[in-house]
Amino acid sequence: xxxxxxxxxxxxxxxxxxxxxxxxxxxDDGMPRLKRQRCEPSASSGSFVPESDESDALxxxxxxxxxxxxxxxxxxxxxxxxxxxxxxxxxxxxxxCKDPNRExxxxxxxxxxxxxxxxxxxxxxxxxIMRQLGxxxxxxxxxxxxxxxxxHVRACDIGRLQRTxxxxxSMNHDDFGSCVTGDLMERLPSTFLETIxxxxxxxxxDVDTCVRKNSLIDSFIKENRAEIFAGSASxxxxxxxxxxxxxxxxxxxxxxxxxxxxxxAGTTCVGWSAVGSRKGFGHTSEVAHSVWLNERLHxxxxxxxxxxxxxxxxxxxxxxxxxxxxxETHVVLSIKTGPQSQGFPSSRNRTLSxxxxxxxxxxxxxxxxxxxxxxxxxxFATTMELSGNIFFLEDDETQRRCxxxxxxxxxxRNRLVLQSLNRWDLLQSCLAPGAATRLREYDEKRANRVDxxxxxxxxxxxxxGQCLGSGGPLFPCQLKHGTVVSWQHQRAxxxxxxxxxxxxxxxDVVGPKTPLYxxxxxxxDCKLKQLSGNGWSLPAVCAWMLYVWSNTCKRPxxxxxxxxxxxxxxxxxxxxxxxxxQIGVGCSQPEPDAxxxxxxxxxxxxxxxxxxxxxxxxxxxLVTSLVYQEEDDFAPQT
DNA sequence: TATCGGAATGCGCCCGTGAC
DNA sequence: GTCACGGGCGCATTCCGATA
Numbered sequence: 001x002x003x004x005x006x007x008x009x010x011x012x013x014x015x016x017x018x019x020x021x022x023x024x025x026x027x028d029d030g031m032p033r034l035k036r037q038r039c040e041p042s043a044s045s046g047s048f049v050p051e052s053d054e055s056d057a058l059x060x061x062x063x064x065x066x067x068x069x070x071x072x073x074x075x076x077x078x079x080x081x082x083x084x085x086x087x088x089x090x091x092x093x094x095x096x097c098k099d100p101n102r103e104x105x106x107x108x109x110x111x112x113x114x115x116x117x118x119x120x121x122x123x124x125x126x127x128x129i130m131r132q133l134g135x136x137x138x139x140x141x142x143x144x145x146x147x148x149x150x151x152h153v154r155a156c157d158i159g160r161l162q163r164t165x166x167x168x169x170s171m172n173h174d175d176f177g178s179c180v181t182g183d184l185m186e187r188l189p190s191t192f193l194e195t196i197x198x199x200x201x202x203x204x205x206d207v208d209t210c211v212r213k214n215s216l217i218d219s220f221i222k223e224n225r226a227e228i229f230a231g232s233a234s235x236x237x238x239x240x241x242x243x244x245x246x247x248x249x250x251x252x253x254x255x256x257x258x259x260x261x262x263x264x265a266g267t268t269c270v271g272w273s274a275v276g277s278r279k280g281f282g283h284t285s286e287v288a289h290s291v292w293l294n295e296r297l298h299x300x301x302x303x304x305x306x307x308x309x310x311x312x313x314x315x316x317x318x319x320x321x322x323x324x325x326x327x328e329t330h331v332v333l334s335i336k337t338g339p340q341s342q343g344f345p346s347s348r349n350r351t352l353s354x355x356x357x358x359x360x361x362x363x364x365x366x367x368x369x370x371x372x373x374x375x376x377x378x379x380f381a382t383t384m385e386l387s388g389n390i391f392f393l394e395d396d397e398t399q400r401r402c403x404x405x406x407x408x409x410x411x412x413r414n415r416l417v418l419q420s421l422n423r424w425d426l427l428q429s430c431l432a433p434g435a436a437t438r439l440r441e442y443d444e445k446r447a448n449r450v451d452x453x454x455x456x457x458x459x460x461x462x463x464x465g466q467c468l469g470s471g472g473p474l475f476p477c478q479l480k481h482g483t484v485v486s487w488q489h490q491r492a493x494x495x496x497x498x499x500x501x502x503x504x505x506x507x508d509v510v511g512p513k514t515p516l517y518x519x520x521x522x523x524x525d526c527k528l529k530q531l532s533g534n535g536w537s538l539p540a541v542c543a544w545m546l547y548v549w550s551n552t553c554k555r556p557x558x559x560x561x562x563x564x565x566x567x568x569x570x571x572x573x574x575x576x577x578x579x580x581x582q583i584g585v586g587c588s589q590p591e592p593d594a595x596x597x598x599x600x601x602x603x604x605x606x607x608x609x610x611x612x613x614x615x616x617x618x619x620x621x622l623v624t625s626l627v628y629q630e631e632d633d634f635a636p637q638t
Numbered sequence: 639t640a641t642c643g644g645a646a647t648g649c650g651c652c653c654g655t656g657a658c
Numbered sequence: 659g660t661c662a663c664g665g666g667c668g669c670a671t672t673c674c675g676a677t678a
Contacts (some may be wrong), residue, residue, distance in 0.1 A: 122667080160644095268667070349665080369665065397654085435648080461649080480667055526646065534667050
């Protein structure tokens, strides 16, 4: 049994780019051998799932899944043209729908559409993914049109540039219907905000002190979450007003008609990034993370949110940051992947996570960490047939003229001299001194490769060997700035090409442009790179979203009613009756009979929903005492 | 003209993981 | 246990425009 790696190391990456392989793809003896081996990710490395005994249904589903895994997955060929690569929305949907069970679950889950809110939104990559998926589903005549399927209620980002983009989308594509807010801290009531400010680490504090203080802040927010987040409002840049952050997320009278309510977030990873200060739990961004996390906790308890999708850097400790704090209310899943695992020639490995509210959803996918990673890879992993050169879609001659203009304006170079240079010399003339030095070092490295004429790209703002994916056939991993040079095109990538490398449709040749293009085309390269580096790889996150959705079932209304009845019984009884040891073992609880409890089930939901937030909040221990439906409830329709 | 704040620019690393 | 290598939404300085 071989386990292939998706990592692009310097040597393997120089060959042909075909080594961008999935993290835990298992190949049987009869399968083609891959060049490198890699250990399966351990639980501590970030891939994890809830306890296997969480419910009989989950265990049964996991067993069924493990049995199905006996079939050995083949590594499919990746896209072979730029047009094919940019058909990622269709491709991902096809890949996930190959299994009729997954397709059935996906259709069922999205039957009433998606209501999305996002935090740490960046340029709204989640919106673009859902817009693309909506178009594909519409073309395939899935029920409901695209606009009704994916709706957005709120986006949020601390950056002014990002807010400009998000506001543009709200105004032009939501008819001013969605909110755009700023810093997450703004949604805290002023009294709590003052207290937290007093508790925050001081400038001179060492890391241990910062960790301790951040932990205290997290505990404080968690303990007071109902008061903090009930009726929480924040200044909205679209409506120029204070808007509720949970607008539109409450359950409707007809619970069965409720859309899937998803929060999407790519939390700040500076504390965990290798280029950051590596303060980890002591970093200042931990407070905003705590606000975001405890809001998820609160929303799940108050039945206001069904799941969240989360993206962060590879070093993000998802177990400690997500799974442990949310163990009572959510099923938390996590994998490591990137576009390069899926045949999209751009380097951006990420830890992708999802949290499913136990109160309103049921996870039907594999439960073991390695199975989860392997199952995901078995669906989406492909060979790498392309290089990062496919993203150089601007006309080379037009770019040459632009570079000359820029060098004349910004560096005071002589236009006539520049015009006399060949493309390579012009490139060097346009670079900063340090970048030009690094360009030469990369050039030496390229010349020493086995195939010096093969595709070669590098970010010359990083020294060779420093930046993953830089100095190889893939488009290097993007930060918020960069000068990505293609040796074949002998020029640096433009801001639009950076966005293309993230999967955005910003060139006609790859299909209809994103509606965002009309705004993006007004921004300079620097801003485009800032947005792109701050953003998501759309194909990779799209795959993860579809994977999570296609393995998730909404808890049927009858199940929710039993849960609510159970909550009422427990609320009215001695708290000591709630056996902590039973938490997380929902199926082991005797199923309460709503009718026997004297509850009018049909009236219970609205009453619960319409009550004030604090009343509606359900203690986490109650959330976990759900009675799961039999797996048959979710079997595909025949 | 001095000051300030935001944007642009140029330069840069250390820790965890895995192979040996 | 050692060591090589991969991982990357940074940071400090300079520039520039707005304002008093």
